[in-house]
Amino acid sequence: MTDAALASAPPVSDEVAVQITGMNKWYGQFHVLRDINLTVTRGERIVICGPSGSGKSTLIRCINRLEEHQSGHIVVDGTELTSNLRNIDKVRSEVGMVFQHFNLFPHLTVLENCTLAPMWVRKIPKREAEATAMEFLEKVRIPEQAGKYPGQLSGGQQQRVAIARSLCMRPKIMLFDEPTSALDPEMIKEVLDTMIELAREGMTMLCVTHEMGFAQAVANRVIFMDQGQIVEQNTPREFFNNPRSDRTKLFLSQILGH
Amino acid sequence: MTDAALASAPPVSDEVAVQITGMNKWYGQFHVLRDINLTVTRGERIVICGPSGSGKSTLIRCINRLEEHQSGHIVVDGTELTSNLRNIDKVRSEVGMVFQHFNLFPHLTVLENCTLAPMWVRKIPKREAEATAMEFLEKVRIPEQAGKYPGQLSGGQQQRVAIARSLCMRPKIMLFDEPTSALDPEMIKEVLDTMIELAREGMTMLCVTHEMGFAQAVANRVIFMDQGQIVEQNTPREFFNNPRSDRTKLFLSQILGH
Amino acid sequence: ATLDDVKARDALNCGVNPGLTGFAAPNAEGVWEGFDVDVCRAVAAAVLGDATKVNYVPLSGETRFTALAAGEVDLLARNSTWTFSRDTDLNLDFAGVNYYDGQGFLVPSALGVTSATELDGATVCIQTGTTTELNLADFFRVNNISYTPVPIANDAEGRQQYLAGACDTYTTDASGLASVRTTFENPEEHVILPEIISKEPLGPAVRHGDNDWADIARWTLNALIVAEELGVTSANVAEMAAAPTENPEINRLLGTEGEMGAMIGLDNQWAVRAIEATGNYGEIFERHLGESTPIGLARGLNAQWTNGGLLYAPPFR
Amino acid sequence: MTIAAEPPRQGFRPSQLLQDSRYRGLTIQVIALALLLALIAFLVRNLVVNLAALGKDFDFGFLGNRAGYDINQALIPYTNNDSHARAALVGILNTLLVAALGCVTATVVGVLAGVLRLSKNWLVGRLMTVYVEAFRNVPLLLWIVLVYAVLSESTPAPAAFRGEDAQASRLFGLIAFTNRGTYIPWPVWGEGAGVLGIVLLLSIAAAIGWRIYARRRQEATGRPLPVLWVTLAILVLPFLVVFVLLGAPVTLDVPTVRETGIARFDGGVNVLNSLVALWIALALYTGAFIAEIVRAGILSVSKGQTEAAFALGLRPGRTMRLVILPQALRVIVPPLISQYLNLTKNTSLAVAVGYADVRATLGGVTMNQTGRELESILLLGLFYLIVSLIISGVLNVYNQRIALKER
């Protein structure tokens, strides 16, 4: 987790990857996301943090329509997310997602986990899909586990498989929802290293995490959410050293004091 | 965990508590313990360490015949462990054991956990057993939890109950199998303190643990096992500062570097 | 011997039908009543002096003979047809006939059939495990017409299926048909065809091999029949038994003359008690099956031989 | 690393029988075995004595005797002149028939109900809950009787099909539901039917070939080929063409209602109402249990799996087929198979509707007529036991295969 990581990352472009405007979401009567406005440009690495229940997960799950928003607009890579199924399919195959609990398919081997979507969604021949998969498994440094079932791997290995599985779809944007919070301390590092490498290659990333070291090392921008709203956003340096709102200060004091 | 702990411990006597000679054990075809020779004298405090799967647990489980050995001799407190059930019963009531996962009886209160074996094995009247139990619960500093069920206690408290439960049988030897490795960091100390106190009172102890601080503070002797064999044994000072075999060095570097 | 067992037990174990209208069924108080039940009561009265000392053991068609053979019951009074193979092969002895029945057919008038021979192609509801099944096959074969059997589990199911039209005709013993018909909402819309296709002498049965006990059952039944012939009723039996009458047969029956009781191992009052408990055959019939009951059966074959029926008790002598 | 020799053998002392862990188990087992044998000997002795007292013997010869009773449903030729053994066989086949029909239907019903119970549609969900609870909490025997009664009450008599202006009409003009049973047309094999059979076999082979080819193609190119439609076409088209070319060698024997005399259907095959009732009742009853199993199985696959599949861009249908079902099946299949076992055993309740299953023939009329209770019940029990063992054998094989894959 050195600054070297950032240094070698390609510069952020001006092209817009995700644009969210005036978005609101309710769960029944409960207003989870309130007037969200957010623009992510290609190559940006955004870390989202905030207290539990503030709507971080919901926000990123809206981006690939795992949750439906009720008002406002979300445009991902030029495609607006409406209830149009074609658009949803298009967005989902361009956006990769890594979950807190990995959600690997336990009945498939690691390799099959990685080739499933390319074969059935992208219609890539099996051999080719497997080659790609092996490539990404090598990238996350577990090619030797390709034949095993997820249940036979450690948590850190599983999460790296999950990352490889997403990458096999060659997504333009990656979403991470607390990818390390279900892991033992030793394993966290393995996963963070993988993510740092991804960042270095210029992947557009939105990452919900409380790993502040990671945020400082990798993010272009840190977004702080509370009660369904974006309360503050800034570069990591400013955000950590010079938080403006009181809520942010309070939150940081808790996180860092912990 | 100061040296003061050791200083006040009674001196080690010459009387033999456990004598293992030429002991071998197989699981099916797998040779778990190979030619083990070990003499423990009364009052000794032995720490056993070694990589995972090296047979540490198996070794100490052989000492109270939770596992059967196939050749060699184990003599505990003058009784040889053969398939004679009387001998086994005798040894088990003289040897206390504390497990990694506590293994308290969840359907009994803490007090009942502690009085069960004295009442049914030693045939001690209930009142007397309860008095003893309270005494030991006080010693492990949780007399106020006597009426609760194990499920209502924290891990550290549960492990201390487990220790008290063993002590209630007034064992001559105590075996510990990684007593702290299932605990959160804060709770480890509580349990180690209890164990240190036991050591100070001169209890003969064999303890599988990776708590090197504990080993240094309390043990007379550290035994290092690998692949079912005792590879090295020495005083803690020598062992840590001046390991002789390469394996020990490698192991120590991993443990301490971690 | 069975007699000793019964006396020691002080109760008669009597196998009955678990529910056949008029023949055996418990009433609202749970007391068993019916034509067959009265045979049990009569025997109990004769042997034990108390008609209520009966343990009724309800038996299905399939297990009745096994139960008798295994000694679960002392007497089987369960509308069982006396046949050669049952008498000889199945370890039991029939003590006589208490009801001459025959298998008939019940059809809706709307079917437009007036004779069983017109039943070609009919679907026939029939209870399993009884002789009716075999008779049916024989009848249709003899008349060279075809049929489809619909086996049913018990009388109530048969009635339901028949009313629902699942079969064109319901066949069982004519007495059963009559009683079934009375329970219909519109009995007049159904007719019992004139043909009776089989002989169904129904009678109580006992275990094979204990002839003394068989005698008791046989002659208790005969006593009831002959009582009717001789005009002995439950009303006048006490009076008649008090002193010898002019009719020596009545005297022998009622024990005022001779030692008939001792010959079957009972005292001389046995028949008196039986008749007192249940009445004579005619009374039993009228009470459970006769014209005054909802079932409303005519005596027919079951009239005394003196009235042109088949009831003919051997002489008491 | 010396391999130590065996520990020295000590002399054997009798007290070791109780005190030594090596021998104590043996002692206990010998005692238990002795007690067991004593019990068996006691029972057998009683049996011999009692049989002798009743003048009976233990002999299966009666199976060869003439049965003398009719069975209204026989899958193999049977008349009342056949032997009891054949009657028993007819019963066995009838039992297996209703068990097989029941298992298939119960699975369909159960899967449907289980899935519908999870449906977002409130009304449907509730309806399915009512169905499941109603069937699970009322004895099967009652359901069999009730279904039988409903069936005969709600279907028309054959007479209703008579005449030009019949009140009742047949399904597709072919199948007649009556209160006697369901009359269905039956194919009659004419000349050239064999060719047709061969064609059918060939097209089945071709269809399977197509499936394999489609899979290979997809693996090679990534493009999936249409499987369902092509399979259907392969199965149907050649058959139709040959059928027409050969001049319709197979005709349907369509049941017709007799216009004179007592109304009844001739021709075709009559599926007895007792069979239908038993079948429906068993299927609905077991289906209710299967619905619960299916529901639990689907719920056992965590929501995260669906989300992960969606996030990868898989469509809901594919997600179900590739991700959810394979996982749910592992949870579903073992209890499902034991439901099949229950259903098979429950067919013995056929007696309530007079269906001629093995309990009704071998364990009913035959036992009753020959008085051979011991032999009949023994054979009957043996039959059920063998069927059960086969089914649980299948279950074990499945479990082992799963265990292999999980490893």
Added chain:
Amino acid sequence: MSDLHSQTVAYSRDTMLPPVPPPRREAGAVRWLRENLFSGPLNIILTILAIWVLWLALRDVLPWAWRGIWNAGSISECRTIRDQLYGEGTSAACWAVIRARWQQLVFGFYPASELWRPPLALVVFLLAVLPILFADLPRRLLWLTAAAPFLIVWLLWGGPIWGPVAVALGFGLGWLAWRIVARAGGPLLGAVAAILVPVLYWIFVDAPLTAALARILPIGLTPVRSSDFGGFTLSIVIGLSGITLSLPLGILLALARRSEMFIISKVAVIYIEVIRGVPLIVWLLVAQVLLNYFLPSGTNFDILLRVIIMVTLFSSAYIAEVIRGGLAALPRGQYEAADALGLGYWQAMQLIVLPQALKISIPGIVNSFIGLFKDTTLVSIISLFDPMRMSSTIRATTEWGGIYWELYIFVAAVFFVFCFAMSRYSMWLEQRLERSHR
């Protein structure tokens, strides 16, 4: 702020937005209807189908049931009343049969003056179960549990109280023998003595003792014969005695099946598989026609007792499997801890393993009971007066011949209420267990 750029990201909100209620179509009944009934074409079709099915099912049944006639002495009376009320031939249920015969449906032929006894026995049973289910009740109540079987048998069958007392005495003697002999001669001899003494006592002393006591102190209830049991009382008696009696047997079988001793575990496996492989109805046939063959000639005990024995043997195999599941759910550590403390096999089982395994198994046991309770209807096939057979018998009387649906519906409804309540209870237990295990 829509034009945020990574170079100009700094943003801080100073006023927090208040929560806003969702747009109309996202709330209230509209949303509920849309989401639950009409959320898509498939859903709409399903809704319509469901309504149609409901209509089909209830169209005829509800009016028939609603018009039902409750007061009549026989079916013909019912029909007359119906014709007066609704006109000729209208369909209307005749519930009067249930009023007239409810006593038989519930109690069978149990003597009318003694009807308080079966319910009281049930209450005693429930009270006896309480201390087992709820560990926080005073332990002294377990004495009630121990006494309950004898009390219940006495209440149900009546007779002098000394019969059950004398039998109970046998158990007491067995316990005494165990205490004395085990101390002197070791557990195995103790076990032998604990079995032998009571058996000898029951064979030789019990009957004369009972007779003598009954003569000296005649306390007793009117005896009731087994053949008088019927209706739901019979179902409950068979079901409950089957389950409770099969429990000890099932525990032994489960322990045997898990035993490391080859012969013992194989015998248990064979027993369990054979029992489970053959339908209950065949076992009942065995009870009815075969059991006598296997007993010394002359022994002839009543069919109810035989059925209870058979049902017990039958359900013990199922209970064994349930308990085996409970045993398997216990972590190995519990066994090891017991071993390490020096507890013997039976001590460990009695004190550590069984209390926990049985607790885990309670939902399974309740489910087995529901199954068994439903299966008691099968005894109708061997002519015991369970509710099903009782219905046919009522139909065989001249008053009520022709009644059909009413009785079955009543029987089904009662079964449903019982079983549904119990299955909900076992589900609740299961959930509670799951929670307490976490």
